[in-house]
Amino acid sequence: MSLYTKHKDIIENAVKAMHERVFWAQFPENPSPKIYGETADEEGRKKFEASLNKNFQELRQAEADAWLGVEESPYTQQGLNIKYPAFSVEKLIDRGTHGFNQWRKVNYKERAGLLVETLERMKNRFFEIAYATMHTTGQGYMMAFQASGPHAADRALEAIAAGFEELGRFPEKTVWDKPMGKFNITLNKQWRAIPKGINLVVGCSTFPTWNTVPGVYAALITGNSVIVKPHPGAVLPIAIVVAEIQKVLSENGFDPNICQLAVDSFDKMITKDLAEHPSVKLIDYTGNSEFGTYLENIKGKVVFTEKTGVNSVILDSVENLDEAINNLGFSLNLYSGQMCTAPQNFYIPADGIQTPEGKISFDAFAEKFAASVSSLVDNPKAGPFVLGAIQNKNTCTRVEKAVSLGKLVLASKALENPMFPGARTASPIVLAVDSSQKEVFSKELFGPIALLIKTKNTDESIALAKEMAMEHGAISCAAYTTNEEVKEKIMDEMGQAATPVSFNLGNGIYVNQNAAFSDFHVTGGNPAGNASFTNADFVNKRFTWVGFREPVKA
Numbered sequence: 262m263s264l265y266t267k268h269k270d271i272i273e274n275a276v277k278a279m280h281e282r283v284f285w286a287q288f289p290e291n292p293s294p295k296i297y298g299e300t301a302d303e304e305g306r307k308k309f310e311a312s313l314n315k316n317f318q319e320l321r322q323a324e325a326d327a328w329l330g331v332e333e334s335p336y337t338q339q340g341l342n343i344k345y346p347a348f349s350v351e352k353l354i355d356r357g358t359h360g361f362n363q364w365r366k367v368n369y370k371e372r373a374g375l376l377v378e379t380l381e382r383m384k385n386r387f388f389e390i391a392y393a394t395m396h397t398t399g400q401g402y403m404m405a406f407q408a409s410g411p412h413a414a415d416r417a418l419e420a421i422a423a424g425f426e427e428l429g430r431f432p433e434k435t436v437w438d439k440p441m442g443k444f445n446i447t448l449n450k451q452w453r454a455i456p457k458g459i460n461l462v463v464g465c466s467t468f469p470t471w472n473t474v475p476g477v478y479a480a481l482i483t484g485n486s487v488i489v490k491p492h493p494g495a496v497l498p499i500a501i502v503v504a505e506i507q508k509v510l511s512e513n514g515f516d517p518n519i520c521q522l523a524v525d526s527f528d529k530m531i532t533k534d535l536a537e538h539p540s541v542k543l544i545d546y547t548g549n550s551e552f553g554t555y556l557e558n559i560k561g562k563v564v565f566t567e568k569t570g571v572n573s574v575i576l577d578s579v580e581n582l583d584e585a586i587n588n589l590g591f592s593l594n595l596y597s598g599q600m601c602t603a604p605q606n607f608y609i610p611a612d613g614i615q616t617p618e619g620k621i622s623f624d625a626f627a628e629k630f631a632a633s634v635s636s637l638v639d640n641p642k643a644g645p646f647v648l649g650a651i652q653n654k655n656t657c658t659r660v661e662k663a664v665s666l667g668k669l670v671l672a673s674k675a676l677e678n679p680m681f682p683g684a685r686t687a688s689p690i691v692l693a694v695d696s697s698q699k700e701v702f703s704k705e706l707f708g709p710i711a712l713l714i715k716t717k718n719t720d721e722s723i724a725l726a727k728e729m730a731m732e733h734g735a736i737s738c739a740a741y742t743t744n745e746e747v748k749e750k751i752m753d754e755m756g757q758a759a760t761p762v763s764f765n766l767g768n769g770i771y772v773n774q775n776a777a778f779s780d781f782h783v784t785g786g787n788p789a790g791n792a793s794f795t796n797a798d799f800v801n802k803r804f805t806w807v808g809f810r811e812p813v814k815a
Contacts, residue, residue: 447813460544611715698714740763
């Protein structure tokens with residue numbers, strides 16, 4: 262049985278879900294023993310621990326030039342001491358070119374079946390990937406499992422489905438017959454989807470698989486070879502994924518260098534050398550805007566970016582004040598604000614927010630919001646696991662310096678983690694500023710930093726949120742209003758700024774979250790990024806339709 266036949270139902274269900282946009286998940290997000298096995302969690306933890314202080318030997322990439330590894334656990338602030346095989350740029354390019362010339366000739370259905378098989382292999386390592394993610398990013402256990410495991414696999418499958426759909430959009434061949442009166446012109450026509458070449462995928466430090474696999478799988482389904490260049494501080498989670506891809510490739514007679522891992526270190530990074538190499542035709546990138554803009558401006562490349570943004574919350578009126586505040590407080594606390602979708606700017610009218618009990622003033626809202634944030638931070642059974650740890654020391658410095666930005670509503674503090682006494686932590690800092698202080702809130706303040714911005718009215722709140730999105734980018738926006746006219750205005754204005762809006766969220770769903778097969782992650786329509794997980798452009802730009810025709814012989 263071919264791998265396409267084996268996984269045909271999964272592929273068809275994924276394509277169906279992509280069209281319908283309803284809830285569908287191939288990979289369950291609940292780490293239940295009933296789903297993944299009674300001992301899967303323990304085995305995953307042991308596998309992770311066994312990988313420490315060793316060379317990572319799973320990659321099918323031979324003749325390493327060196328062995329590198331600089332990862333540090335935010336929970337212990339100690340090095341993982343895992344070394345990965347490192348290669349020169351030219352060796353990576355040469356091997357990627359060889360892999361491309363084999364892979365581009367493989368039928369897209371065969372590619373799809375093989376790629377789904379890699380996700381099924383990845384599923385068997387979700388727990389190991391979770392612990393690897395925890396100790397490279399600082400995510401809490403549950404987020405690390407869900408985001409780097411099931412949710413990442415679903416996003417990868419979504420990219421496969423999108424590519425599968427586009428590659429099958431047109432017939433491979435047809436007979437074209439044009440009546441000309443006394444005779445016909447008859448041509449045999451065929452079309453081929455020609456991939457572009459080598460696709461460089463540049464990973465980030467906070468979501469090393471979730472943000473990386475969409476580009477990897479979009480490139481592979483469309484026939485391109487891939488070089489995965491992870492952030493030096495978060496290699497292991499995506500190294501495991503690449504290893505599984507290489508194993509499946511090898512087992513099925515393909516060059517494992519169709520998908521390579523390219524590691525480097527902070528003192529000698531190779532991203533620019535790879536990106537500027539003429540053989541690299543496609544680039545996927547997640548990270549800061551400065552480097553993302555540099556990549557977008559390299560001539561001769563097709564670049565897909567997710568950069569930084571300024572995410573807003575527009576507060577006009579609420580049906581349930583406590584529910585709204587608790588939802589926003591949790592959204593800020595989640596992974597200590599280290600998500601590209603985390604809220605930062607909270608716009609609140611000077612005369613307050615309408616509630617069923619009357620208006621609540623700006624100051625009263627600030628007090629209740631701070632209390633909600635603190636109640637989770639100070640909960641020893643929840644706080645340490647929701648907030649996780651701080652991935653980068655610079656984020657702690659940013660939080661410390663933020664105290665000068667406005668009136669202090671809630672101070673940040675370190676919190677104790679009962680499992681990891683040495684964890685690097687920082688709870689959210691909440692500050693109050695005036696809408697006239699644009700220099701304060703018109704940039705991303707990555708990490709657990711919230712600005713409560715006093716506006717003249719809801720109209721100014723909407724205008725500022727739109728301005729921030731259009732000028733500086735935005736990936737998410739939350740809004741609370743019970744007024745249908747206000748809701749329509751927010752949709753219209755933020756729609757023009759290409760920013761999705763989550764209205765009136767309550768318990769169980771948060772503005773930070775995006776669902777595969779339903780939500781488009783980043784729209785590609787504002788400065789926060791030029792691409793979207795996963796629309797047709799995300800795959801179509803990776804190949805070109807080329808036609809061939811010839812007269813039919815009499």
